[in-house]
Amino acid sequence: MSFVSIRNLRVAFDGVQVLHGIDLDIGHGEAVGLVGESGCGKSVTWLAALGLLPGKAKIEGSVTIEGQELIGAPRTGIEAVRGARIAMIFQDPSSSLNPVHRVGRQICESLRLHRGLRGDTARTEAIRLLDMVGIPSARTRIDLYPHEFSGGQCQRVLIAMALAGEPDLLVADEPTTALDATIQAQILDLLSNLRRQTGMAMVFISHDLGAVSTVCDRAAVMYAGRIVEENDIGRLFVVPRHPYTRGLFDAIPELDAGRARLHPIPGTVPDPRQLPQGCAFSPRCTAASRFCKEHQPDLRAQPQGGLLACFHPDQVRAETKQEVFA
């Protein structure tokens, strides 16, 4: 049995459908990436799964953790599962820490809540966690305030707080987006190492395919509230089949004679209130036919492995690619 199983998850806000039936499984100890441009529904998928969306959201479908249904479960039940088994870290580390309390106190509070640790035992464990996430001189720095840490170190402190509950699953929502490139790489390394050390599963939400490949075993690519392709990282990187996945790869900047060469995907993600008919990617897709503009492709298992929702996979007309130098 999967650790987390999401089936036909649908979410609407004020009558506007933003998720159109997500199916996703996370195995014990597995790291799965959720990739796509801004507004594709990556965050909403996990916020809905974990009961963190505002009350106005209409949520349908099923999310189970080891068979226990979370959708429609009483709030206290969801909170118990969330706190004890699942932890989340977010994009902006500085706004997730309380600026008026020392970091040690904030980690000790998580240890008290999740593991009932107090006093010296909690402090010793907090120092161990800060050490584990690579904060130098943890024994003295535990008494500093968040503003005395850099952005990357604040993210490390938040990871330590997330680990305080010894979660079975860590959901990391764009955890490196607010950090500069070298610090991003260090945090990605840290997440990969921690996963290996603790055996926890991980969901890594990002628009950055490179970051996802560093951390994850498998990735699901989302577009306009649907998964359009899913595969093991190795296969997805060697043979991306959906034109959108290929577009995301092409959009990764390449260095050419000292200049960054970009091939952005033309157009933008559609507004969920004005989704095009048929395949939502068809207006931006160089391989789209009239059939694509009239019919919605289902996500289907492929004979060569992986899942795909496309009527014309493996086709991109290279000559129509736009090139931009930055």
Ligand SMILES: Nc1ncnc2c1ncn2[C@@H]1O[C@H](COP(=O)(O)OP(=O)(O)OP(=O)(O)O)[C@@H](O)[C@H]1O
């Ligand atoms: N609380 C909300 N009320 C109304 N609409 C919302 C709300 N939260 C998200 N949405 C809409 O749901 C859609 C999916 O948003 P979501 O945040 O999941 O995208 P995303 O892929 O995670 O993007 P990003 O990378 O920018 O976080 C978007 O159209 C967004 O505007």
